Amino acid sequence: MGMAVSAIEAKRLEAVLKGDEEVEVVGTGTDAVAYALMLADIDVTAAYPIRPYGGVMERTARLIADGYLKAEYIVAAHEHDQFEIVKHASAVGARTFVGSSGVGWLLAIEAIVAISTDRYPVVALIGNRALDDPGAYGVEHNDALMVRDVGWLLVWVDTAQEALDTTLIAYRVAEDPRVMLPVGISMDGAFLTHSEHVFRIPPKSKVQKFLPPYDLGNRKLHPSNVISVAPQVNEDWVTELRKQMDEAMKNARRVIEEAYRDYAKIIGRDYGNPFVEPYMVDDADVIMVGMGTVSKPIKEAVRRLRAKGERVGFLRIRWFRPFPTDDIIRYLMGAKAVAVVDRDYSFGSPFDGGALYTEIRSALYEAEHRPLMINFIGGLGGREITYNDAMNMFNITLDAARKGKIEQRVIWYGVRE
């Protein structure tokens, strides 16, 4: 093996590729995704640098250069090129990986939409980043949310371990014949893409039992299977094709559940509810809701408030598309007040709030009991949400729960006047 990988790392990679036991390593969130690509044995990846997703490019390039992964590594001219490359590679039967961040992701939007409407199970990493202008490298979720309506499955991860596991699950779900839709894995820029975690890499022998080979069936473009993809169909077909996608997205709920169940059985890591992570919510009067790494300060606040006797909890949303409506209703219906933390904003939305808040409000419309709802717009452009911030947000929400009414629906948390 080459010189780029340390002797210790080389030994561990040999073990997961040839043995039956998982190994523990230290690495960033993007490293974890690259190791998952090695285990999933991807065929083609297209790379174009942009931070904060870029770490996955570097680690994947190293794994290929050192012989741990045999894959075509194509350096694209720009992001639109990147997503076109994987779309076409996927059409000829290659398992593909791609990714970007912020405005880079949006430059590719035409190809991104074609990937889902042509129904190719591409898996992408979105290292969440604020949309320029003004320039900012920090996390904001508006980049990934731009594609919430076009048939991409969207999932937010919280740790490097979850990033690795979710990448393997994403291929399994995306390539299921009942789904055949792309998956976008969102990872908070800097807070997860660049922070080092201890995580475990499962052995490839077990991953192969979990993840069957990519099979496009009669849709594989090949000289022996002459088909035409994406023909001009206009109004005669488009309604039917959108309906087909709708069914696939709805099927994904069942397929996601099956995939997490099999992952627990074969790989041995059980995430419980695949769609949301409930944290001390069962008897909670006040529940905060959020996506991604904001979970850390909020969970810490939950623990300390619980120690003082406050009945508080946290619900972390993993899958945003398909949206976990049933779980949202189940976990939030019993609360007196709910506070949604949005690391994004939807200008001019129904209550001038964040996207997650607006969707959760909609999900609760038909619930038997509708809790009070507060929306915190926080952490924009990569500003940190600390434990103290989480405590303040809880105190505002606990106050509303005690009074039985909210004074301000949407709070721009920490905005300087």
Add this chain to the structure above:
Amino acid sequence: MPYKYEQPHLPGWKDMMIGGAIPGLRPNQRNPYFTGGTAKHYRPVINFDKCIKCSLCWEYCPDSVFDVTPDGYFNPALAYCKGCGICAEVCPVPDTIIMVDEMEFEDGYGKFIDEYRYWKENREAYRKWFESLLPKAQIISVRKR
């Protein structure tokens, strides 16, 4: 008009291949899965009595709409025609290909007759029908309206 093309069968979402892929087409084969002819505003009508069989309409048609008949005429498969009018523009014989608003036809918008067959079976009726359409035409070969 008595001779109608059969309407194209439009599949349901369960019948379609995932993502709307279709079996590949041979060179010059028209796409039977998406004819597209319902989208046109103007329909070409051919005066076969004046046609000199020069083949320009057949050659220029961007949708390969014209079928060559056994006696060398060019019959438009109207289900595929998008109504662009190039055939009427390139036709070198006056008053031979005309483009007429779809709303002028009693057979209704989006329904298509077989012009050549109608002409073969009843030339006199076809001539009268053509002449009734000529004043309403938007494009007339050789001369512009």
